[in-house]
Structure formats: structure tokens, C-alpha cells
Amino acid sequence: MLSIMAAVLIALAPSGPPPTAAQAPAVPAQVVLAPAVPAAASALFPVLVDGKWGYIDGAGKVVIPPRFEQAAPFSEGLAAVQDGEVSGYVDAAGKRALVPSQPPAGVLHRPFSSGLAAIRVESLHGYIDRKGKLAIPARYTTANDFTNGYAMACDATGCGYLDPAGRGAVGYGFMGSAPVSEGVACVTLAMGMGHQRVELRRLDGSTVPGLWEGCGKLSEGLVAVRFGGKWGYVDGRGQVVIQREFARAGDFDGGLAPVTVAGGRCGYIEKSGRLAIEARFRSCQRFSEGLARVDLAVDPSDAEQVAFIDRAGKVVVAGEQATPPFDAAEEFVNGLAAVGVGGPPHLAGSGTLLGYVDRTGRYVWKPTN
Numbered sequence: 001m002l003s004i005m006a007a008v009l010i011a012l013a014p015s016g017p018p019p020t021a022a023q024a025p026a027v028p029a030q031v032v033l034a035p036a037v038p039a040a041a042s043a044l045f046p047v048l049v050d051g052k053w054g055y056i057d058g059a060g061k062v063v064i065p066p067r068f069e070q071a072a073p074f075s076e077g078l079a080a081v082q083d084g085e086v087s088g089y090v091d092a093a094g095k096r097a098l099v100p101s102q103p104p105a106g107v108l109h110r111p112f113s114s115g116l117a118a119i120r121v122e123s124l125h126g127y128i129d130r131k132g133k134l135a136i137p138a139r140y141t142t143a144n145d146f147t148n149g150y151a152m153a154c155d156a157t158g159c160g161y162l163d164p165a166g167r168g169a170v171g172y173g174f175m176g177s178a179p180v181s182e183g184v185a186c187v188t189l190a191m192g193m194g195h196q197r198v199e200l201r202r203l204d205g206s207t208v209p210g211l212w213e214g215c216g217k218l219s220e221g222l223v224a225v226r227f228g229g230k231w232g233y234v235d236g237r238g239q240v241v242i243q244r245e246f247a248r249a250g251d252f253d254g255g256l257a258p259v260t261v262a263g264g265r266c267g268y269i270e271k272s273g274r275l276a277i278e279a280r281f282r283s284c285q286r287f288s289e290g291l292a293r294v295d296l297a298v299d300p301s302d303a304e305q306v307a308f309i310d311r312a313g314k315v316v317v318a319g320e321q322a323t324p325p326f327d328a329a330e331e332f333v334n335g336l337a338a339v340g341v342g343g344p345p346h347l348a349g350s351g352t353l354l355g356y357v358d359r360t361g362r363y364v365w366k367p368t369n
Helices: none
Strands: 045-049 052-056 062-068 079-083 086-090 096-098 117-121 124-128 134-140 151-155 158-162 168-174 184-192 195-202 207-212 222-227 230-235 240-246 257-260 266-269 275-281 283-288 291-295 306-309 315-318 337-341 353-357 363-368
Touching (some): 045 353, 062 079, 117 134, 134 151, 168 184, 168 195, 207 222, 222 240, 257 275, 257 283, 266 283, 291 315
Antiparallel strands (some): 045 052, 052 062, 086 096, 124 134, 151 158, 184 195, 195 207, 222 230, 266 275, 283 291, 291 306, 337 353
């Protein structure tokens, strides 16, 4: 979300293509070195060995030997890497597949999603396709990655959503938003001085009845909304399904959603609002692949005790019981969870050791850096 010091209300324009800024200078031809290898890459995971990045498969076997200065996870068969002085993408065989002519929009090039990746042309952003061709012109001040087929992009007038053809959806003129989910997006109309105003928009630009202070993503037909400092849930029509009574609330997955109750402890509710897993955790995250990351620490001053529970609330993976113990973890993706020793996994390379565990807590790759 954008940080705004004074409250402001952005006038909403009719649904249509997001407003355009001045066109960026012409982009030189892209460099395509090899066709991308489809699929399979989704089961590869970046690892760091003696300061170099490579990739392993789900069994912990090295598939692409560590040789990169930087490396991101695979997405749609390609992974962004820094290979010496060259910033580009490799395929699942480790072969260089694409070197965009533009510089990276961040430390590395952005991941492909819906066949497109955000790029930067001088001070503006657009999107390239898998051949490196500029598919959506660079005319936005910011451009997010595509999620569920839509991406938020902003210019000086405001923010809106794009489909992969560059057409507008949901409407535009708002200040920020969450990704589109189940055909609905939470958009921010105004924020500042500790307050914000949000609403839910459908893909056709129509509004779900209701104005709130915060909202999450529509998941399994329900979306968390905040009003008066309390969170509850409404359905895709804006009808209240679970009354506002929680200090925090997350997205549903498999019929369960994390909530924080009075007193600050976290548990999981069913779609009826009944607490299905006792609120006994200091923090808890949404379920992913049947497991959810929680913090077992009791006192606020205690160090985090990261663990994973199943849908019955049973602890099935505990960081402190692993050898070596890990003190941070990300959610499970493709059967593995990235774990960190000495810090969160995304800080690997800055003193944090990066490893991977399976659903039983067994290391398939012991922490390295």
C-alpha cells in the first residue's frame, strides 16, 4: 500500500483502460538466446552454496549447479538469475533462455505470470512476453506481477488492473489494491492519518455493497473485512456471514482461516465462524498444501518458535526439533518449505542459512549459505 500523510479521496472513473502517461522511448529489440523449457521448473528450488546460487529438485538433488550471483524461484518454466554481468532468465536445464534488453525492475528481473513479466524502461514500467517482446507498453509508474490473470498498474492519475492483453478491468483511479481473487479485488480509495477506506470491486468495475477500513482476498466465497477496528467476513455480495469480532483475520483455505481473538492469541475458524483450532498460538498464517505456519512462543518477548500444524491443529513440524534447528520458515510450496537459520529464508546470502524441509520436517536440503 502507498503511504499517504493526509487523508484523500480519489474520484473514481468509469471502468475502462487504465489512464496512460506519456509513452516511453522505443525499446531496442530483445535478445532471445534459447526457447524456454515448459513446466518441471515449478518443482525446482533455489539453494545457496558458498555464495553461489543453484537449484535442487523436490528430493534435494542438485539439478542446476550453483553458479549464479543471484537467483529467484522458477515461475512458468523460467527463473530470473544474475549470471556474472548478465541479468536474465534460465530454463529448467539451467540454459540461458532470455536476456531482456531492459535493466531489471528490481535486483533481478521479475517473474513471469500469465505469460508476462514486468520490466522497467527508464522511469516507467511495462510488460514483456516470453520472447522478450514488449507486449504492454512501458507507460506506468509502477506495475505489479500478474496474479490470477490480472495485474495492478499505476500512473500519475491512479491505479487500475490490466489483463494480459493490456485491457483495463475492475476500474481505475484508486490508490492501491490487493490481487484479484475469485473475480473480486479489494481496492483502497483513501488512506492517511491512521485511517483508510476500501471497497470490493468486481471485474466489470461494479462495486460490492459496503465500505470498510480494510479487506483481504475473496477466498472460498468469503472475504475478511475490518470496520471499527474489528474483523469479520462477508460473502461476494457483501452480506455479513461472520460477525466482526476479531483483532485480525486471514484468508480461507480448505475451510479454515486464521484469526486473532481478544487477548492476542491466534487460532483457526470454520466458515460458520466456529473456532475449529484453539487460539493458542502467538501468530498463525493461512494453510498451504494442508499445513499452516504458527508461532508456538508464549510470551511477547520470547524468540519465535516456528512450527507447522495440520488441519486438526496438531504440530507436525517443529523448528526447534530439527537438526539443525531452524528459527524461520515460509509456507509449503510444491511439497517443500524454505527454512532459515539465523533469519528468514529470503535473507539468505546476508548471514542467513537456507534449507528445505518436507511435510514430515525432514531436511531434503540442510541449511547452507
